[in-house]
């Protein structure tokens with residue numbers, strides 16, 4: 001079946017309701033486009049969880065702050081359509097801003113997930129996670145998927161969406177797809193394009209610093225504050241400007257205790273024009 005591209009909510013609902021009437025299971029991958037191999041892995045995961053597959057491409061203004069890169073965020077719709085076709089996507093939903101925010105994104109009803117919207121990246125990007133939760137809830141209402149796939153690279157986003165789905169009783173199974181990395185360990189991201197050659201050479205320090213922290217935790221160290229301080233210093237020493245380097249409980253991103261079994265080490269660091277995020281989980 002060739003992939004169809006639609007830009008209206010009505011067209012998505014019509015296709016999806018037809019498939020559902022045929023007894024199909026719908027898998028969904030929301031994206032902001034500019035697809036790379038990291039997205040391909042989300043798509044491959046989605047294909048294992050449904051027999052009709054929908055992807056959305058929407059650069060969501062509500063999740064960008066006033067001084068962030070909304071206007072310059074890379075937009076490559078033709079390349080995205082090619083990649084989705086090759087990945088076996090059935091429906092590509094590419095709405096404009098007015099379709100998603102008929103009253104403007106500033107005045108739209110919004111969703112806050114207490115305790116998760118405002119910590120870590122939320123502290124440095126006020127309003128970002130309200131924007132993410134709001135647009136994902138809207139997309140879930142439009143597509144009505146059985147399963148939706150999110151990357152573990154955006155671990156805070158994944159945790160927040162899981163909580164939102166439970167709190168709002170949404171009938172969607174949230175699936176996590178592992179982070180895809182370049183051969184030198186850098187997590188794939190559209191924002192890697194902002195790096196100069198020299199910055200790109202430095203960027204793998206983020207993964208290396210996370211690995212070093214995980215090794216210490218795996219060896220039984222539980223001096224979390226010290227691990228965080230040394231991680232921050234290692235990034236600063238390499239010329240990055242970390243917003244945070246934090247060890248948290250993986251289930252709710254709260255502070256861990258000595259006996260916490262599932263940990264995550266998360267960081268966000270600025271390098272030139274780019275703000276890069278990454279994380280590693282550890283189960284003991």
Ligand code: PAF
Nearest residue numbers: 030031032060132135154
């Ligand atoms: O991860 C992203 O690309 C975005 O935050 C998402 C989930 C598509 C919402 O705009």
